[in-house]
Amino acid sequence: MDYKYIEQLLERYWAAETSPDEEAVLRAFFAQRELPEAFAAYRPLFQTMQEEAQTHLDARFDERVLARIGMKDEQHHGRRPFMVRLRPLMHAAAVIGVAVTIGSVVNHIAQGTPEKPLWDYNAAAYQDTYSSPEEAFEVIDNVLQDIRHTYREATADAAQTDSVAADSSHNATPATRK
Secondary structure: OOOHHHHHHHHHHHOOOOOHHHHHHHHHHHOOOOOOHHHHHHHHHHHHHHHHHHOOOOOOHHHHHHHHOOOOOOOOOOOOOHHHHHHHHHHHHHHHHHHHHHHHHHHHHHHOOOOOOOOOOOHHHOOOOOOOHHHHHHHHHHHHHHHHHHHHHHHHHHHHHHHHHHHHHHHOOHHHOO
16 A cells, blocks of 8 residues: 555654644554554554543642642632732723823813924024033033943942852852752
8 A cells, every 4th residue: 555645744744834634634544553564653652642632631630739739729719819809990990091081182182282382493492501512511521421420330239239149149058049
């Protein structure tokens, strides 16, 4: 018998290019009692996949896991989690927020545009903050020096914190390093 189709499916399966229907064909093929020797090596893989697909959790699985990790199953004890109980309040806050936003927009539109815009692009109305370029440069230079000083202090503090943390982790006993 010619098994070229199965060989092609296997090649596509190993390249992860098969569809779920084609994989079902492969599982059905490897579920047969009699297989050619060339394909016998692949049987355990497809049998395991078939068995795993049929494995289901029993009804008490969640209960056992929650008991093992020391948590109660909130759904079965009549008490809802805190965030679930707050949902109606969160919904109400969202509705109020939307209403306030819409009211603000309507109020702004009803008042019309302001007489003087917030940003004036009129070059004739522009007024310099500083009387000379040297004065402006001096202010900018002082600000940049302050930033540079703050940055150096922050990096020195961070380096010191990192070295202290590294020292404490090297000195810790194996029991405290979890």
